[in-house]
Amino acid sequence: MSRRSGEQAAASRPPRGIPEETRDRLITAAARQFNRFGFHGTDSNSIAKEAGYAAGTFYKHFRNKREVFLVVYERWLAAEWKEVDDELSQVKNAEKTARRIVALVIRFHTEWSGLRASLMELVFSDPEVRKFFRRQRRRQLDHIMELRSRLRLPLQTSEEDAIFMCMTERVFDAIGQGEIQSLGLDQHVVIESIVERLHALLE
Amino acid sequence: MSRRSGEQAAASRPPRGIPEETRDRLITAAARQFNRFGFHGTDSNSIAKEAGYAAGTFYKHFRNKREVFLVVYERWLAAEWKEVDDELSQVKNAEKTARRIVALVIRFHTEWSGLRASLMELVFSDPEVRKFFRRQRRRQLDHIMELRSRLRLPLQTSEEDAIFMCMTERVFDAIGQGEIQSLGLDQHVVIESIVERLHALLE
Amino acid sequence: MSRRSGEQAAASRPPRGIPEETRDRLITAAARQFNRFGFHGTDSNSIAKEAGYAAGTFYKHFRNKREVFLVVYERWLAAEWKEVDDELSQVKNAEKTARRIVALVIRFHTEWSGLRASLMELVFSDPEVRKFFRRQRRRQLDHIMELRSRLRLPLQTSEEDAIFMCMTERVFDAIGQGEIQSLGLDQHVVIESIVERLHALLE
Amino acid sequence: MSRRSGEQAAASRPPRGIPEETRDRLITAAARQFNRFGFHGTDSNSIAKEAGYAAGTFYKHFRNKREVFLVVYERWLAAEWKEVDDELSQVKNAEKTARRIVALVIRFHTEWSGLRASLMELVFSDPEVRKFFRRQRRRQLDHIMELRSRLRLPLQTSEEDAIFMCMTERVFDAIGQGEIQSLGLDQHVVIESIVERLHALLE
DNA sequence: CATGAATGAGCCTTCATTCAT
DNA sequence: AATGAATGAAGGCTCATTCAT
Incomplete structure (x- = not known):
């Protein structure tokens, strides 16, 4: 460091x-x-x-270092979702959209992998960050529900969304932080598996 | 004082x-x-x-704080794998074994969720920890290969193993750190999905 | 912000x-x-x-924080003396006047006890404040002398005035800052003793 | 400064x-x-x-700066009372003893006038210091009571003690901080007045 | 092997004060 | 006359680490 x-x-x-x-x-x-x-x-x-x-x-x-961190995280999240939303607003081909969304999310998690690593640690060690993080999560789930109804996608419970989100996000982190590559492996398969799952949700 | x-x-x-x-x-x-x-x-x-x-x-x-951390992590990992190995050494019913392994791993990730969170952050911020972590990963993959041949399980590439390991581990972290629960959701579905995937590998 | x-x-x-x-x-x-x-x-x-x-x-x-402090103090002192002078300008009953003056001074020292505490500390730690404070003191003594001749009160040396002023002021501070009360005691006796001393000077 | x-x-x-x-x-x-x-x-x-x-x-x-301050004050107070007690333990001539005690207390208040000034301010601005200060006060009053019974001195209420202590202490501060002298006055008279009052309590 | 007093770099944060607008 | 963003020195406190005993 x-x-x-x-x-x-x-x-x-x-x-x-x-x-x-x-x-x-x-x-x-x-x-x-x-x-x-x-x-x-x-x-x-x-x-x-x-x-x-x-x-x-x-x-x-800013009141303190934590406060900027939270703002930075919020801004990061908003930027990511903005791109995701943009992608979704022009869906023609579900598979292509899924692939593009996965690609952009991976880009975000790669470019900001350090931020993500710090976030995960702070969510554990700092109660304020944890509170903030969970509020954001709620907001994301609500946003997904809204998106689905707007895009007339097949219904799904908020639970299923949460599970999908947590799982894929963690996997994106693993990719972004280079865990797959560091083992000298091709991460194509993982990506493909997530693309498929997302594709399924989009039609 | x-x-x-x-x-x-x-x-x-x-x-x-x-x-x-x-x-x-x-x-x-x-x-x-x-x-x-x-x-x-x-x-x-x-x-x-x-x-x-x-x-x-x-x-x-110990040379420094990082060194104990590494030892702690190593010991934690060994304890986990010991239990996994014990479980595997007495396979009779593949599904039941898969279920038990998932349960014990979740137990480890829950009880030591703070350690895991710190580890993830240090893997990012500390080159020494990163190096150590990756060496361990290699060892785990080798160990899995060895297990497979010993237990005469269907062959699989090391890549597939790595992907499975990374993905599930991250999901176990999410469970252990209470992300699923904090959203007020039932984590049963996730667990079941992982049990199935593991089950598939065991027969 | x-x-x-x-x-x-x-x-x-x-x-x-x-x-x-x-x-x-x-x-x-x-x-x-x-x-x-x-x-x-x-x-x-x-x-x-x-x-x-x-x-x-x-x-x-104001040039700096100290300067307002000095102005605040000056204003405070002027307000106190204004009331004292008003009281003295209509002396009929010496004892009653003494009692009223003591009462008003205690009111001032109670309401502004925080200011007084800060003043005492600054007189020690800040040469400028000390200088200013001493100039005020001189002015007060001169004022007392003038009052005495105007009111045809019995003569007294400036020394005796100074001693009386210092002593009683400190005791007023003690009362205003709640030292007497905090020991669970009745401060009536002290007040009475000062009233008497002041009374003696007024006739 | x-x-x-x-x-x-x-x-x-x-x-x-x-x-x-x-x-x-x-x-x-x-x-x-x-x-x-x-x-x-x-x-x-x-x-x-x-x-x-x-x-x-x-x-x-020390936990923090305030803590040493309190320790310093405690030690200062103990040293002062030790000398006072020593003086009292060998009373032969009450007047001479009174004079010596007043002299030593003035010495303490002069040598440590800065400490005293800071103390007074902190008693106002810092709740912890205030609490500590008041506890010490109680202890001093108890000590005086004990002294009196040990030395078979004329009885006096704790209230009267408190009043005497507060008043004289403030006056000692005024002397120690040079307020009397700074006005170009002889502080002998004040001292003499306090000596007399103390003398009265000692026989 | 163990002690534990001592180190000292360094971080977070505050606040009196300035100055271009 | 008033603004208010910006300054930057300074101070309280922490903690990983050392070393003489």
Whole structure:
């Protein structure tokens, strides 16, 4: 978990910026660092620095390190679901859609595998993160139900959805974190199996 | 520090014990704490204290905190596989065996869910842990191959094994960490699905 | 910082007010916070906020936190002496006057006990505050001398005044800060003793 | 509130000292710094440094900065009362004893005036300190009662004791903090007045 | 083998103050 | 006159690790 330096940005930014932009830069920097070094390997001062701000600025926008983490996670999740929704909104060929959704989710879980690893640990070790995580889960299930009715897909219980979601998500993590590859194996088969399962749900 | 600490454990231990026993007590204490508070939430001094030793003793037996973690994990894995092997060595009814193995693995993943969560995070954030983890994986795959030939089970590629292992393990984690239950759902279906898949491999 | 803060006060204030009013509101807010949380427990941003202004406004009216503190103290002292003077300007019955003065001073020291406690500490730790405090003291002694000649009271040295002032003030602090009561005792006796001493000076 | 440096001691001390001695050095250094710079002007790292230790050592002996402060105060109080008791244990001439006690108490309040100023402020701003302070007060009153019966002195209610204690203590503070002198006055009169009052209690 | 006092780098967080708008 | 985003020094506290005994 090596450290970096880099202190170049500060000069090129107006001393009185738009809060939303500052917040945004901080979130982006935080996301990068959490993903690279993990939650415990990232310190709030260096997030601020990478975003081009002083240490104190961080705490004008977030109560603490955990709060940014949650925001980062929320944003990540929203981005993922946005792409999934976009894909679903133009379904023509169910199999092709399933394949594209799986591909994009894997992309997300690969690119943000560090974030995912930290999340899983924090869900265990930090009650606040756990609470937040579970609220998000609920929201996702509701969203899926809504999607299904909108797209006139075959009905399924929320339980079945949850199971499918948990299972596949964990498997996406395994792929994203390189577990399959690290054993020198082809992950095509797993992907194909998930594509099939998703395909079945889409028609 | 003179008043606060209670040294209750110290009495039940030989003042100059057998090294192996000391080590053992340290590992046990470490396992408990890692599982309860996570790797980052556990401090080495308190492991030593819980085991009934002074802070320095810990470092006579382990190079650092990571090293115990690895030993704890190794021991955990060995215990799990021992039970799995025991189960397999007396196969009569394949389905029943599959069901029992799934049950015992879930038991392990539930009882040690904190350890698992920390492991996943460290595999990402700590290169040493990652290396160790992957070596273990290899060993497991080899062990499965060996089991199969010993038990004259139908052949399967190591790839298929790996996929099965990764996927199910992640799902066991999800169960052990209470994700399914926390959504208020019955996890019976997932378990049944895994039992079936395992059953298929056993005959 | 976008969600948490509530800006309730802002409405009741002209957006570009008379400087003196702004200053006044800041002083009032500062007084309240110093009295509640102490000098070190109060932050300048929150004074501005309570007064209905932005952080920077505070520093347009005061050089620093200490400066408002001094102004607050000065104002407090002036208010106290105003009431004392009012009482003295209509002396008919010396004993009754003594009693009323003691009562009002105790009221001041009780209502502003937090301010007093902070003052005492700053007089010690901050040379500027000390200097200011001593100048005020001088002024008080001069004022007493002047009062005496105006009211044709029996002469007394400035030393005797100073001693009386210091001693009684400290005792008023003790009462105001609840030291007597916290020991479960009746503070009537102390008060009576001071009333008597003051009475003696008034005729 | 200027800062000092000085880092010479560390080498001349055994790396494995007696805890009680370490604690003692820390308390002594803390007392000095609190007395010079006030509670808020003192930082725990520099206490450790002045005592000849690293920052962490401080926290092996005290839970936090407040805790040392309380210990320092307790020790200060004990030392004062020890001298008072010693004086009382050999009473021959009541007046002379009264005079000597007043002198020694003034010495304590002068030498430790900074500590006293900080104490008064913390009693107001910190609930824990307040609680502690009040417990000590109770103890002092009990001690006085006990002394009186041991020395066969004229009876007096605990209330009268409390009042006497509060009042005189505050006046000692005023003397110790130089309030009398700073007004260019002779504090002899005050002292004499207190001596008399104490004298009256001793026979 | 075991002790346990000591280390010290480093992290999180606060807050008085500034300055361009 | 007022704003409020930004600063950055500083301080409390933790904890993995060492080493003389």
